[in-house]
Amino acid sequence: AQTIHQWPVAEIKAVGSPLSLGCTIKGKSSPNLYWYWQATGGTLQQLFYSITVGQVESVVQLNLSASRPKDDQFILSTEKLLLSHSGFYLCAWSRTGENSDYTFGSGTRLLVI
């Protein structure tokens, strides 16, 4: 069975500090991977997606970057956090090909102060 693990579960970070969020998928080779972000009271916004190792496409610009260093790993990062980065970050995976639904991780709650 496939599992998706996100870390950390929660973070409190200072404005201007760096951030790195991780996501690992086990039990599925070559998945499509996604990062989503939800501000408090807001909607889920797709930030990035990746269909293969080393290739990441940006959907929304939020002064964040993403990388896929391994087939089963997806990293979200920034060198300088903004207050507006606070919120809930979700990683998801789907099968390649058409009509696939997403499976989400448990998420990381980030508070920037």
Place this chain on the structure above:
Amino acid sequence: GDSVTQTEGPVTVSESESLIINCTYSATSIAYPNLFWYVRYPGEGLQLLLKVITAGQKGSSRGFEATYNKETTSFHLQKASVQESDSAVYYCALAENSGTYQRFGTGTKLQVVP
């Protein structure tokens, strides 16, 4: 651009009553979107409830149903008789066929009271 609009919550329903959560979409860049309902139960992660990929078809799961209506661009979620365990946040979403892009509604918090 593409958008999803759903019933603004919170929605409070008494147990055993019927439920409808409205969802309408605009898919300007997707000719034949796939439509989804996801659910987040308290303390749990976001999970798929049901999906429909063909206009005119109905999806169902856990007593919930939704019909993909291309004419009215709607995908309303319905249940004939809700239970307390249905209390959760429900998200409507649309996606392109390739699956690399999925847009969500704002979510509707449902509270079922005894």
